[in-house]
Amino acid sequence: MNMVTTAPPRAKVEEKLFQNRYLVDAGRPHIRVKPHETPSASLVAMTTLCPAGCYSQTESGQVEVAADGCLECGTCRILTRETGEIEWNYPRGGFGVLYKFG
Numbered sequence: 001m002n003m004v005t006t007a008p009p010r011a012k013v014e015e016k017l018f019q020n021r022y023l024v025d026a027g028r029p030h031i032r033v034k035p036h037e038t039p040s041a042s043l044v045a046m047t048t049l050c051p052a053g054c055y056s057q058t059e060s061g062q063v064e065v066a067a068d069g070c071l072e073c074g075t076c077r078i079l080t081r082e083t084g085e086i087e088w089n090y091p092r093g094g095f096g097v098l099y100k101f102g
């Protein structure tokens with residue numbers, strides 16, 4: 001007897017992230033990039049490493065963060081721990097990411 005097995009359907013990361021919801025705490029971002037002339041390599045790396053795409057680089061080379069959509073994974077906090085270029089806090093209670101599946 002032949003049994004045909006099929007792999008479960010796979011979802012792309014973008015599709016999974018779309019399942020989350022985010023409640024913005026207007027005017028109170030929980031992550032700030034400190035003013036700087038030249039960002040460290042670690043801070044620049046966040047423009048490609050942040051899973052939520054929160055970091056970007058301006059034409060003049062400074063790194064910015066828009067914390068809306070932040071997944072609170074802590075990658076940027078850890079990567080810039082030595083340089084101290086960001087201020088990182090959890091959002092206030094009731095704000096931030098709401099994980100649909102836990």
Ligand code: SF4
Nearest residue numbers: 050070071073074076
């Ligand atoms: Fe991006 Fe994670 Fe930092 Fe949030 S905590 S800004 S998701 S790297």
